[in-house]
Amino acid sequence: MTRLEPCPHCHRHVKITEPACPFCARALAFADLAPRPAPRVRLGRAATFAFGAIAAAQSGCGTDTPRKPDAAPADASRDANTGPDADGDAAVPIYAAAPTTPPNAGDPSRG
Amino acid sequence: MATSPRALIAAVDVRDPLRADERIALLGAKRPRVALPVMTKARRSLPLLEARPIDRATRPRHAVWEITLRCDQACRHCGSRAGVERPHELTTDECLDLVRQLAELGVMEVTLIGGEAYLRPDLLDLVRAIRARGMHCTMTTGGRGLDRALARGLASAGLGSASVSIDGAEPTHDRLRSPGSHRDALAAMTALRDAGVRVTVNTQINRLSLPDLPAILETLAAHGAEAWQIMLTVAMGRAADEPDVLLQPYDLLALFPLLDALAARCDELGVRLYPGNNLGYFGPYEHRLRGTLPRGHHGSCGAGRTTLGIESDGLVKGCPSLPSDAWGGGTIRDHALADLWERAAALRYTRDRTVDDLGGFCRTCYYADTCRAGCTWTASVLFGRPGDNPYCHHRALERDREGLRERLVLRAPAPGEPFDHGMFELIVEPVPRTGAS
Numbered sequence: 001m002t003r004l005e006p007c008p009h010c011h012r013h014v015k016i017t018e019p020a021c022p023f024c025a026r027a028l029a030f031a032d033l034a035p036r037p038a039p040r041v042r043l044g045r046a047a048t049f050a051f052g053a054i055a056a057a058q059s060g061c062g063t064d065t066p067r068k069p070d071a072a073p074a075d076a077s078r079d080a081n082t083g084p085d086a087d088g089d090a091a092v093p094i095y096a097a098a099p100t101t102p103p104n105a106g107d108p109s110r111g
Numbered sequence: 112m113a114t115s116p117r118a119l120i121a122a123v124d125v126r127d128p129l130r131a132d133e134r135i136a137l138l139g140a141k142r143p144r145v146a147l148p149v150m151t152k153a154r155r156s157l158p159l160l161e162a163r164p165i166d167r168a169t170r171p172r173h174a175v176w177e178i179t180l181r182c183d184q185a186c187r188h189c190g191s192r193a194g195v196e197r198p199h200e201l202t203t204d205e206c207l208d209l210v211r212q213l214a215e216l217g218v219m220e221v222t223l224i225g226g227e228a229y230l231r232p233d234l235l236d237l238v239r240a241i242r243a244r245g246m247h248c249t250m251t252t253g254g255r256g257l258d259r260a261l262a263r264g265l266a267s268a269g270l271g272s273a274s275v276s277i278d279g280a281e282p283t284h285d286r287l288r289s290p291g292s293h294r295d296a297l298a299a300m301t302a303l304r305d306a307g308v309r310v311t312v313n314t315q316i317n318r319l320s321l322p323d324l325p326a327i328l329e330t331l332a333a334h335g336a337e338a339w340q341i342m343l344t345v346a347m348g349r350a351a352d353e354p355d356v357l358l359q360p361y362d363l364l365a366l367f368p369l370l371d372a373l374a375a376r377c378d379e380l381g382v383r384l385y386p387g388n389n390l391g392y393f394g395p396y397e398h399r400l401r402g403t404l405p406r407g408h409h410g411s412c413g414a415g416r417t418t419l420g421i422e423s424d425g426l427v428k429g430c431p432s433l434p435s436d437a438w439g440g441g442t443i444r445d446h447a448l449a450d451l452w453e454r455a456a457a458l459r460y461t462r463d464r465t466v467d468d469l470g471g472f473c474r475t476c477y478y479a480d481t482c483r484a485g486c487t488w489t490a491s492v493l494f495g496r497p498g499d500n501p502y503c504h505h506r507a508l509e510r511d512r513e514g515l516r517e518r519l520v521l522r523a524p525a526p527g528e529p530f531d532h533g534m535f536e537l538i539v540e541p542v543p544r545t546g547a548s
Contacts, residue, residue, distance in 0.1 A: 001480050004408055011395040012505075013408050013478070022477065039405060044219050044247065045173055049385060052403035 005030060116375035120325050123372045126365045128318045128358065137319060138286050142187060143352045147194040148528050150180070153426040157441040159454035165462055166453040170217040171419040175224060175431035178206065178237065179423045180529065182226040183255045186288045188278070188315055188356065190347035190432060192529045193226040200423040203233045205443070207240050209421070212448035214244035218419065222274075224251045224431065226423070229261055235268040242269035249274065251313060254299025255292055262299070262306035272309035274340065275300050277327055279320040287319065287356075300334040312336045316390075317344035317356050321366060328373055332380040339377065341370070342387025343502055345432070347492040351525040351533045360501040361516040361542075363394075367504050371396045388412065389486035393478050394504030411483040414438075415458040427451045429458045432488040434530045460497075461487065471499035471537070472506050492532035493519065501537055516542050 004013040010024035020027050037055040039048075047054075114122075129137060179200055182193035201209065213221060221241045228234055228250055241248040250265070251274045265273065275296050278284045284293040303310050312331040314320065320327075324341075331339055344350050346357055358366070370386070374396075377384040386400045392409045401409050414420075415429030422428070425442035426435055440455025452458060466479045473484040484490055490500040500506075501517045510516055516539075523534040 004406070004478075004481060006398040006402075006407075011398055013393050013397055036406065042170075042172060042217075042219065043405075048404065049383075050403050051405045052407055054403075 003036070005033065116372060116379045119372040119375055120369070123369045124365075125322055125325065125369055127322045128362045128365065133355075134319070137355055138282060140353070144349070144527055146527070147185070148192045150195060150197050150529065152198055153422065153424045153442050154436065154439060155442060156445050157439070157455065157457075159441065159446060159450060160456055160459075162450075162453040166459065169416055169452075169462060171452065172217070172219045172417050173222070174213050174218045174220070174419040174421060175222045176209075176421040177224050177226065177423045177431060178228050178234070179231040180226040181230045182253075183230060184227070184253050184289045184292060186253070186278075186349065187353060188287055188317065188344045188350040190345060190350060190530060191226075192348045192527070192531075196226070197422070197424045201425050201443075203236060205425065206233070206237055209425070209443055209448065210237065210240045210244055210246075212443070213241075213419075214246055216419075216449050216452060218246055220247040220249065222249045222251060227253060227255070229257055235264050238265065238268035238270050247271045251276065252299065253288060253292065254296040255289070256295075257299035257302060259302045259306065262302040262308060265303070266306040266308045270308055272311055272337070273299075273303050274311040274313045274338075275303075275336075276314070277312045277331060278315050280323040280326045280330075283319045283323050287315075297330070297334055300331075300336065304335045310334070310336050311338040311340065313340040313342070313387075315344040316341055316366065317350075317358055318362070319356055320344075321358070321362070321369075324369060324373060325376075328376060328380070328382070332382050336382060338383040338385055340385040340387055341390060343389050343489070345389060345486075345489050345492060346519075346521075346535065347432070347434070347488070347532050348525070348530060351492070351521075351531070354519070354521040354533075354535075357519070358502070359516075359518055360503070360507055361511070361518070363502065363504045363507045364511060367394055367396050371399050374399050389489045389502060391485040391489075391500060391503040392482050392505055394508055396504070409482060409485070411464075411481065412461050412485060412487045414487050415452075415461050419452065419458075427455065427458070429460065430488060434488075434492065434532065436530075437491070464498075469498040470496075472501070472509075473499050473503075476506070478505065493535045494537075495532075495534055499537075510539070511542065514542055515539055 002015040002017055005016050007014050007021040007024060009026040010021060012023040014021050016030035016033060018028050039051060043051060179196050180191060180193050181196040185194045229252065238248050248270055249272050250270055254275045277296055278287050281293040300310050314327055344357055374384050397408050414433060418430050420428040420431030422435060425444050426439040427441060427443060428438045438457050440451045440457040464483050469479060469484050473479060484498050484500045485503065486500060487497045489502055491497045518538045518540060519535045520538055521533050522536045525531045525533040
């Protein structure tokens with residue numbers, strides 16, 4: 001699966017291998033793009049949704065205008081033995097409650 | 112000088128998808144069906160397959176658990192046609208054992224839903240058990256009977272947050288739910304907040320509620336909501352009985368610029384905006400709405416991969432919204448939860464889905480390999496099978512660029528059972544020259 005990033009001109013997501021945006025036709029140059037950080041532990045819903053903003057804030061860079069981040073960097077309430085959970089799948093199934101930061105978010109020793 | 116989010120919202124032409132006379136008629140329309148559904152028992156003893164490495168490696172982080180289908184409202188957009196409890200709902204002991212199994216399977220968060228979850232007498236016991244197993248516990252509620260005493264009980268039991276459903280300004284909300292229900296939902300939010308339970312709001316977007324979205328945001332922020340989940344009303348259950356209430360796919364062209372402005376206002380108000388899984392996908396506002404996800408955009412349906420749904424008689428599905436018969440993998444009365452998760456064919460769909468499983472526009476879409484038609488549920492209840500999802504902003508934009516739009520027409524009504532659906536036809540037609548709908 002090819003990585004997608006927003007076209008800096010029209011903001012539609014495009015494959016980073018594209019030489020030009022298929023939507024606005026402007027030239028693209030994603031060659032030097034740094035890899036996206038991936039979660040190292042399983043994340044809860046709130047932490048998954050906030051991951052990008054927090055990663056950008058921690059690295060001191062990033063192209064996102066961060067939306068209001070959760071209070072903690074990650075819900076590491078399960079240990080890393082469960083494996084990485086880097087998928088970006090929608091974290092909000094229908095008929096579920098909107099996530100809030102769990103009280104033990106960011107404390108890997110709990111949960 | 113920077114433009115304020117409120118000015119941005121005002122600048123968006125919040126085009127009502129309904130004409131004034133259509134809105135009046137739809138607000139005043141009588142219920143097309145008043146009888147509660149006849150409940151059937153869950154299918155039992157479904158066969159299981161051999162678990163594969165991918166099934167053992169995939170673990171749900173979030174379970175959405177309908178603990179009863181009994182409800183104190185009969186909302187006109189309710190997909191499960193909730194009202195009366197199911198025959199043979201799980202006993203307290205069975206529920207407590209299921210909590211154990213959820214924790215052992217690796218679930219991190221359990222959301223209790225209904226029906227109306229608080230109508231189950233052992234609700235607080237279940238909340239306490241979920242918390243005791245180290246899982247986060249949340250709840251979705253219409254709030255009709257959620258008083259201060261119950262709110263204090265929920266806080267004491269360890270409920271992490273409660274999401275109250277607000278589906279419009281008062282006239283719209285009360286029309287969709289029941290008279291007085293908007294007032295009661297706001298009172299429930301106040302009671303929860305005062306008791307120390309964190310409050311969020313969820314809102315269904317349809318042709319009645321779309322113009323109300325700016326007002327809903329101001330109301331929920333004034334009542335202390337920390338987060339706002341928005342999702343499209345889907346043509347299932349009672350919602351399928353009133354297709355004129357549903358958005359048409361081309362309505363997304365008006366909706367998404369509004370959502371962009373609302374996202375800015377959410378930031379200003381300190382409210383986190385969560386687009387639900389069926390609010391699709393990949394238009395120019397994707398970065399704005401889902402840019403903080405690990406990949407920076409929508410992925411695909413998480414049913415059976417990150418999400419687990421459970422019905423009140425123990426039927427397990429990949430997602431709580433999916434129709435029971437087609438998507439139920441079996442019940443916990445017949446099999447261990449881990450066996451159902453790993454070995455039930457119905458739960459494996461999104462683990463195995465490829466572009467070859469898609470159809471129509473979605474099959475050849477630029478984003479097909481990433482999105483895979485998005486929400487499995489949304490397309491399934493329109494056409495009887497997943498894989499071609501017209502509720503997509505990218506798709507509406509591409510059609511519009513061609514001078515076309517997609518319109519859904521109900522061809523076969525829903526039979527009137529819980530989680531049922533009708534059959535729709537997708538019409539691709541030229542965009543009308545003037546604002547005809």
